[in-house]
Amino acid sequence: MELKLILEALLHTSQKPLSPAELRDVLNRAADEEGAPESARALKATKVEDINAALHALAAEHESARRSFRLACVAGSWQFVTNPDYAPWLKAFLGVKSRPSRLTQPALETLAIIAYRQPITRAEIEQIRGVAVDGVIATLRERNLIVEAGRAEVIGRPMQYATTQAFLEYFGLPDLDGLPAADELRLIPVQRPQSLLTVDTELVTAPSTVAQPELPIEAVDPSVQGNPAPPPEP
Amino acid sequence: MELKLILEALLHTSQKPLSPAELRDVLNRAADEEGAPESARALKATKVEDINAALHALAAEHESARRSFRLACVAGSWQFVTNPDYAPWLKAFLGVKSRPSRLTQPALETLAIIAYRQPITRAEIEQIRGVAVDGVIATLRERNLIVEAGRAEVIGRPMQYATTQAFLEYFGLPDLDGLPAADELRLIPVQRPQSLLTVDTELVTAPSTVAQPELPIEAVDPSVQGNPAPPPEP
Amino acid sequence: MPEYRVQFEVFEGPLDLLLHLVKKQEVDIYKVNLTRIATEFVAYIEQMRELDIDVAGEFVVMAATLLYIKSRELLPVEKQAVVEDDDAQEDDPRWELIRRLVEYKKFKDAAFQLKEREDSMDLVYEHQPGRPNIPAETETPRSAVSVFDLVQAVASILKRHGERTDIREIQADPHTVSDRIDYLRKLAATKARFRFGELFETAHSRSQVVVTFLALLELIRMKVLVATQSGEFEEIWVEAAPPHVDPAQPELPIYSGPGPQQPSIQEVQPNEQPTQPPADIVPPPVAPAEHEPPSPIPIAEHSGPSPA
Numbered sequence: 001m002e003l004k005l006i007l008e009a010l011l012h013t014s015q016k017p018l019s020p021a022e023l024r025d026v027l028n029r030a031a032d033e034e035g036a037p038e039s040a041r042a043l044k045a046t047k048v049e050d051i052n053a054a055l056h057a058l059a060a061e062h063e064s065a066r067r068s069f070r071l072a073c074v075a076g077s078w079q080f081v082t083n084p085d086y087a088p089w090l091k092a093f094l095g096v097k098s099r100p101s102r103l104t105q106p107a108l109e110t111l112a113i114i115a116y117r118q119p120i121t122r123a124e125i126e127q128i129r130g131v132a133v134d135g136v137i138a139t140l141r142e143r144n145l146i147v148e149a150g151r152a153e154v155i156g157r158p159m160q161y162a163t164t165q166a167f168l169e170y171f172g173l174p175d176l177d178g179l180p181a182a183d184e185l186r187l188i189p190v191q192r193p194q195s196l197l198t199v200d201t202e203l204v205t206a207p208s209t210v211a212q213p214e215l216p217i218e219a220v221d222p223s224v225q226g227n228p229a230p231p232p233e234p
Numbered sequence: 235m236e237l238k239l240i241l242e243a244l245l246h247t248s249q250k251p252l253s254p255a256e257l258r259d260v261l262n263r264a265a266d267e268e269g270a271p272e273s274a275r276a277l278k279a280t281k282v283e284d285i286n287a288a289l290h291a292l293a294a295e296h297e298s299a300r301r302s303f304r305l306a307c308v309a310g311s312w313q314f315v316t317n318p319d320y321a322p323w324l325k326a327f328l329g330v331k332s333r334p335s336r337l338t339q340p341a342l343e344t345l346a347i348i349a350y351r352q353p354i355t356r357a358e359i360e361q362i363r364g365v366a367v368d369g370v371i372a373t374l375r376e377r378n379l380i381v382e383a384g385r386a387e388v389i390g391r392p393m394q395y396a397t398t399q400a401f402l403e404y405f406g407l408p409d410l411d412g413l414p415a416a417d418e419l420r421l422i423p424v425q426r427p428q429s430l431l432t433v434d435t436e437l438v439t440a441p442s443t444v445a446q447p448e449l450p451i452e453a454v455d456p457s458v459q460g461n462p463a464p465p466p467e468p
Numbered sequence: 469m470p471e472y473r474v475q476f477e478v479f480e481g482p483l484d485l486l487l488h489l490v491k492k493q494e495v496d497i498y499k500v501n502l503t504r505i506a507t508e509f510v511a512y513i514e515q516m517r518e519l520d521i522d523v524a525g526e527f528v529v530m531a532a533t534l535l536y537i538k539s540r541e542l543l544p545v546e547k548q549a550v551v552e553d554d555d556a557q558e559d560d561p562r563w564e565l566i567r568r569l570v571e572y573k574k575f576k577d578a579a580f581q582l583k584e585r586e587d588s589m590d591l592v593y594e595h596q597p598g599r600p601n602i603p604a605e606t607e608t609p610r611s612a613v614s615v616f617d618l619v620q621a622v623a624s625i626l627k628r629h630g631e632r633t634d635i636r637e638i639q640a641d642p643h644t645v646s647d648r649i650d651y652l653r654k655l656a657a658t659k660a661r662f663r664f665g666e667l668f669e670t671a672h673s674r675s676q677v678v679v680t681f682l683a684l685l686e687l688i689r690m691k692v693l694v695a696t697q698s699g700e701f702e703e704i705w706v707e708a709a710p711p712h713v714d715p716a717q718p719e720l721p722i723y724s725g726p727g728p729q730q731p732s733i734q735e736v737q738p739n740e741q742p743t744q745p746p747a748d749i750v751p752p753p754v755a756p757a758e759h760e761p762p763s764p765i766p767i768a769e770h771s772g773p774s775p776a
Contacts, residue, residue: 005301009302009316010323012303013328013593013594013595026327027323030322030326030327037322065299069598079598079599081601082246082247082600083243083601086243087601088267088270088273089264090247090600092260092264093244094602108620109625111618179618180619180664247598249596313594313595315595316592318591321591330590331593337583342579342580342582342586345579350575363483363572364482364530364568365481365482365483365524415578
């Protein structure tokens with residue numbers, strides 16, 4: 001099994017760009033898997049330099065194959081990227097409009113929750129909004145307003161979402177601290193599954209400008225109540 | 235701009251399989267876009283057959299390039315998938331695919347009979363398998379692998395069954411013609427249920443009725459008898 | 469003899485058992501000795517009975533068929549049941565049985581191939597979308613959405629979240645939207661403009677923040693105030709709107725919120741302050757009236773059913 005093609009398969013099925021170090025880790029994990037075939041075990045401890053060389057060879061191969069996509073390296077991570085010649089069709093396909101369409105109310109609400117509570121899982125968003133948000137999440141991801149940001153250290157290790165730089169640009173915010181005060185939103189309690197985390201994640205988001213958050217009407221997780229957000233002035 | 239490569243770029247950027255009709259719609263939208271380049275406008279009103287032909291050519295190209303992935307058609311829609319050879323690494327990378335539990339041997343046998351002979355009644359299936367299939371039919375329907383597909387035009391108007399889109403997806407089949415050795419199995423002359431399995435006991439007690447190939451007691455619709463080969467499409 | 473029990477479970481029916489017995493003879497299925505098969509089949513069933521295994525009806529039926537074939541074979545040919553010539557093959561019970569066995573065997577093989585496909589599907593992974601390389605437009609205009617839309621979204625979440633709470637204390641709410649509208653209009657009269665953030669610096673309760681947001685949004689919608697921003701990442705400024713009010717725009721009934729009072733539309737006068745907004749101003753987030761539904765504040769809007 002050629003290293004080059006294994007890396008190709010991994011990059012094809014990855015949702016995000018992969019660095020040579022990440023690729024090496026995958027090779028190691030595959031080698032250590034129980035019942036791993038000889039071909040997988042043979043690639044244990046592949047050197048990052050070798051992976052790098054294979055990636056460059058792979059990129060050259062794709063370049064010369066003159067297909068509609070190529071393997072690109074951005075900031076040290078590798079990813080398949082379509083050739084810009086096909087932009088007219090991809091724009092039509094992805095619904096990219098010259099003027100971005102207004103976000104719908106459900107999209108805005110979901111985005112607001114993610115902005116104030118990031119990183120947050122889909123289940124937690126749904127608990128606050130009270131409706132399924134799969135479609136909305138997909139839209140927001142397509143528009144690059146949110147990204148997957150690791151997995152929660154809870155049962156099932158669900159994906160967490162966070163806002164992007166494009167989100168800040170979209171709303172003209174300098175940073176997350178520039179979000180208008182919405183302390184109440186931060187305090188809506190969310191029932192989390194038995195957490196492996198000891199740190200309470202409720203308050204990791206930007207500090208609020210509300211000086212004295214009163215007790216909200218809703219019953220709040222005691223850990224949150226006992227540790228109100230510090231009220232620094234902007 | 236080659237149609238083939240445009241389709242490739244679209245499939246490469248898509249999160250889900252795309253049908254030729256969906257691809258045609260994208261080509262049309264791209265052609266209608268304001269300020270669309272000549273190359274995009276030229277592909278307005280591309281015929282679905284041309285798209286189909288281009289997809290097959292594209293799949294053949296990728297097949298012969300012997301890369302880690304190929305273009306596959308499942309249930310009429312196209313998508314890039316990896317070759318099974320790379321499963322050890324992809325499993326380490328993405329985790330084990332969560333698929334529904336495996337079908338039992340009776341379920342597989344029953345499903346095979348329905349797949350090749352659809353639409354088919356329960357009695358006809360039992361005639362072939364030699365056992366009752368009530369429970370298996372219920373399981374297959376629960377898993378949405380088969381559906382009720384009208385009633386047979388025979389006495390009692392028994393329900394007929396056919397396979398679903400989910401069946402093709404579950405087995406990764408492009409269409410019903412993609413069933414292995416399809417023609418051979420379809421061409422076996424079908425013994426229509428002149429009598430149910432249980433009626434075969436007559437063979438022992440009253441051989442004379444067997445010797446006399448007169449009309450059986452059950453009146454069978456002549457159109458069914460005269461047309462043993464079921465249509466290949468559901 | 470538990471091995472019989474185990475073995476029996478493998479057979480999916482009488483045809484499956486027959487195929488097994490045929491295979492044991494190691495001859496072509498068309499040349500199989502059915503008499504011998506019949507004997508073995510019946511012996512098998514007898515053993516199952518001795519072991520108290522429930523013998524399914526289908527097995528009994530098949531045994532009967534086989535015994536019939538066997539008894540028929542024992543007779544001299546001339547004493548066998550007379551068979552019409554042209555249909556001889558079709559009605560020969562031996563042929564009928566073999567035909568069924570062949571057919572069953574083919575489907576059993578087909579089922580095996582399906583199984584292989586089922587297994588291989590575990591090894592096939594779907595491609596994830598690559599990055600589309602779409603060159604940036606010469607100038608991407610700022611979207612019609614602003615931070616106010618986000619705030620509005622926050623407000624409606626809070627509202628709904630409150631509604632969903634099963635049991636809660638109802639508190640007298642001292643803050644009303646109309647109070648805050650009055651306050652903001654006074655503020656706008658005394659100050660040329662004020663920072664967006666400064667509106668909330670003095671807020672000290674949940675409802676006050678929300679109500680202030682809503683009041684601000686309402687005043688913007690009524691074109692009494694405008695929010696401007698000179699560029700991305702710049703401070704958002706709130707100031708009195710330029711005096712012209714579109715006469716075609718109907719004054720619509722506005723916010724009815726938690727407060728007991730309805731702000732009076734008639735009180736709203738175009739602000740006399742003649743300041744024009746700077747040229748690079750970002751338009752207020754609320755779209756022109758002709759596109760706007762009667763109430764732009766989606767307080768009562770539910771995008772889906774709320775859980776109990």
